Amino acid sequence: MRHMLFFCLSVLLWSCGDDNAYDTDFEAGEDFTDSNIRVLSIDTLTVEMSTIKFDSLVTSDATRILVGQYLDTVFGKTTASSYFELLPTSYSIDNEAVYDSISFFMGYDKYYYNDTLQTSSIHVKRLTARVKPVEGDSFYNEQTIAHETESLGEIAFIPRPLGGTDSVEIKLNDEFGEELFEQIQQKNITTNDQLREYFKGITLQPGENDNGTVLGFNTSSDKTYLRIYYSTHETEEPTVQYTDFTITTENSPATFFNRIVSEDDGTLFSQLTSREVVLPSSEAGDRVFIQSGTGITTRIRFPSIRTLYDIDGTGTVLNAFLRIKPTNASYDKNLPLRDTLNIYIVDQNNDITEQLTTSESTALQAILNRENEEFNELYFEVPLGTYIERLMTATREDRSSLILIPSQYSSSVDRMVLNGENNRDYEATLQVLYAIYDEDQE
Numbered sequence: 001m002r003h004m005l006f007f008c009l010s011v012l013l014w015s016c017g018d019d020n021a022y023d024t025d026f027e028a029g030e031d032f033t034d035s036n037i038r039v040l041s042i043d044t045l046t047v048e049m050s051t052i053k054f055d056s057l058v059t060s061d062a063t064r065i066l067v068g069q070y071l072d073t074v075f076g077k078t079t080a081s082s083y084f085e086l087l088p089t090s091y092s093i094d095n096e097a098v099y100d101s102i103s104f105f106m107g108y109d110k111y112y113y114n115d116t117l118q119t120s121s122i123h124v125k126r127l128t129a130r131v132k133p134v135e136g137d138s139f140y141n142e143q144t145i146a147h148e149t150e151s152l153g154e155i156a157f158i159p160r161p162l163g164g165t166d167s168v169e170i171k172l173n174d175e176f177g178e179e180l181f182e183q184i185q186q187k188n189i190t191t192n193d194q195l196r197e198y199f200k201g202i203t204l205q206p207g208e209n210d211n212g213t214v215l216g217f218n219t220s221s222d223k224t225y226l227r228i229y230y231s232t233h234e235t236e237e238p239t240v241q242y243t244d245f246t247i248t249t250e251n252s253p254a255t256f257f258n259r260i261v262s263e264d265d266g267t268l269f270s271q272l273t274s275r276e277v278v279l280p281s282s283e284a285g286d287r288v289f290i291q292s293g294t295g296i297t298t299r300i301r302f303p304s305i306r307t308l309y310d311i312d313g314t315g316t317v318l319n320a321f322l323r324i325k326p327t328n329a330s331y332d333k334n335l336p337l338r339d340t341l342n343i344y345i346v347d348q349n350n351d352i353t354e355q356l357t358t359s360e361s362t363a364l365q366a367i368l369n370r371e372n373e374e375f376n377e378l379y380f381e382v383p384l385g386t387y388i389e390r391l392m393t394a395t396r397e398d399r400s401s402l403i404l405i406p407s408q409y410s411s412s413v414d415r416m417v418l419n420g421e422n423n424r425d426y427e428a429t430l431q432v433l434y435a436i437y438d439e440d441q442e
Contacts, residue, residue, distance in 0.1 A: 038436040039318065040311070045430050046304040047322070047421040049288045051279040052350050052403070053272035054295035056140035060133075060254030062411035065106065065224065065247075066293070067122055068214035069206040070114040074330070075291055077263040078413055080214045083145050084256035085131045085201035086226050086245035087192055093185040093230065093243060100229040100240070102177030104153065104202070107167045107223025111216030112159065113413050115334045118212030121156040124170055125149075127200040131255045139257030141293060141410070147203045152176055156207070159215055167223070181228050184243070201255075202226075214413045219256070221246035260293030260413060269296060275350040281420025286427075287327055290341075291415040292406050298418060299350065300402040302430060305391045313436040317392055319385035320433065324366075325426035326378055330417035338414055341366040341380060341404040345387075348399040356387055356402065366404055379426070380404075380418070388432060 066080035104124055125147040133139055153172035180199060183189045189198055218224055226245040231238040249256045264270045268284050271277060278299065281288050288298040300322070308315060331337050343356040343364050356364045366382040382404070391398050406414045421428045 036437060038313070040434045040436065041431060042308070042434055043429050043431045045302060045307070045432060047428050047430050048301040048303055049281045049418075049420045049428060050299045051269070051272070051281075051284060051289045052275055052277070052297060052299050053269060054275050054297070054350075056142060057260075057293065057295050057410045058138045059141045059260060059293070059410050060139040060257035062249075062256075062258050063219070063408065064109045064111060064411050065204065065217040065219055066214055066258045066260065066411065066413070067204045067206055067217070068112075068114075068120055068212065069210040070213060071211045072262075072335075072415070074267070074289070074417060075262050075269070075294075075296075075415055076265070076267045078214065078291075078294070078415075079206060079259075079261055079263075080293065080413060081206065081259045082204045082257070083127065083131055083139075083201065083259065084247045085127075085196065086199075087195065087248060088184070088243055088245045090243065091184055091190045091195075093181065094232050094241075095185065097185060097230045097232050097241070098238075099178045099181045100231055101174065102172045102180070102226070102228050104170045104172055104226045105167050105224060106170070106204075107218040107220075108159075108161045109216045109218040109223075110161055111412065112161045112213050113335070114213040116159045116161065116213045118158075119156055119210075120159050120212045120215065121154060121207035121210055122168070122170060123151040123154045123205045123207065124172060125151050125203050125205060126176070127203060130196055130200050131257075133253050137253040139254050141258070141260045141295065143257065144259055145201075145203065152202070159213060161215060168217075172226075177228055181230060216412075219247050219249050258293070258411065262291065262294045262296075272296070282422065284420070286420040286423040288418050288420050289416070290404060290406065290418070292409045292412040294413075296415075297403045297405050299346065300404070302388070302391065305388060308392065308432070308434055311434070311436060315434050315436045317385060317389045318433040318435050319383075320388040320430060322366075322382040322384055322428065322430050324380045324382065324428045325419045325423075326380070327417040327419055327423075328376060328425060335415065337368060337378070337416060338406050339368045339370075341382075341406055342409075343382065344403050344405065345400050346403055350401070350403075352403070353400070358386060384430070385433075388430075 065082045067082055069079045071077050127145055127147045129146045153170045155170045189195050228243045231240050247256055290297050326337055344352050345354050345356055346352050364383050366380045369379050369381050419426050
């Protein structure tokens with residue numbers, strides 16, 4: 001009899017949706033298998049969606065340099081700039097060496113966001129204060145460090161992050177280069193601390209009027225570095241040599257970070273002054289929003305989930321999925337959608353408490369279903385069986401919410417506009433597969 005019930009339940013699960021839409025880890029116990037079973041697919045539960053903005057994101061743990069700027073009709077002007085110190089591998093330069101030139105090289109890491117066909121510009125500016133956090137060991141996305149107004153060097157170019165050249169070279173001011181060269185050659189600087197007093201580092205800034213793309217560059221020492229060229233005359237022909245200064249991203253306190261901001265005056269987000277402030281989808285055109293780097297994210301709650309207990313009989317959640325559609329015309333080849341979103345749990349103060357995982361501690365992700373992309377029927381499918389069961393079995397009111405954020409949330413500027421729960425085009429819907437057993441028999 002129990003084998004028969006298992007078989008019937010498997011057939012019912014398979015027939016309720018797509019191939020693996022309702023795969024479940026549910027294991028039926030003896031009480032369940034000895035009962036009459038009724039499986040319901042419920043999609044009328046309340047979904048409450050809103051947008052929040054984190055006060056600050058740690059960006060000193062970023063995996064790349066970000067620099068660039070573009071204008072967005074929804075999010076405003078998004079600007080990324082980078083701040084870091086540079087240290088040499090050696091403080092030894094031959095006494096007879098002659099200075100030649102200085103350049104800053106930046107290796108692409110293949111990340112970019114928005115239009116690479118527009119001209120981008122990068123300005124290298126000398127810092128006038130050390131790269132050192134005011135408090136703690138980290139830097140945050142809206143922080144800045146004082147720097148000189150004039151550039152040490154600059155470049156305007158059409159970026160090719162996926163092909164052509166693999167790096168960008170910015171020639172720097174020779175007066176600065178020769179002074180730095182002489183300080184080391186003459187042994188006035190022989191330690192990192194001495195260098196930090198003389199040369200505190202640089203910031204990379206986009207042009208004030210740039211409207212193109214935000215570019216990612218590699219932080220590794222063999223890809224991005226400041227290089228002083230000089231020549232020695234040990235033979236009749238001069239020998240060209242160089243000294244490199246590189247970024248260190250693993251220092252504590254941090255000596256590298258990206259500043260990522262959006263000018264939100266006149267946008268929907270100007271009211272999001274702290275993470276406790278919520279922008280309901282109903283006040284934003286039935287939409288919710290996500291933007292990496294600036295702290296904007298989508299928050300989701302299910303205030304009526306425990307009404308499942310109003311259904312006669314003893315029940316259990318087999319699985320649940322939330323489906324959310326990206327808003328039409330909010331994305332294109334320059335502002336692409338990512339295929340996955342990470343799912344985190346936040347408390348009543350919108351502080352992150354944990355990442356949502358399966359019972360085997362595997363991270364759950366929202367997956368972009370592209371099966372009908374040609375018909376503009378894209379949607380994210382968010383697996384929530386584990387979380388819904390948690391809400392149902394909580395011994396007291398669970399005031400947590402979910403948030404959706406892209407990977408590399410602190411080292412990218414990806415953005416999304418999603419339909420809210422009452423959007424006429426395609427409303428976000430929670431579908432719960434719920435099994436009822438032990439019902440009263442007539």
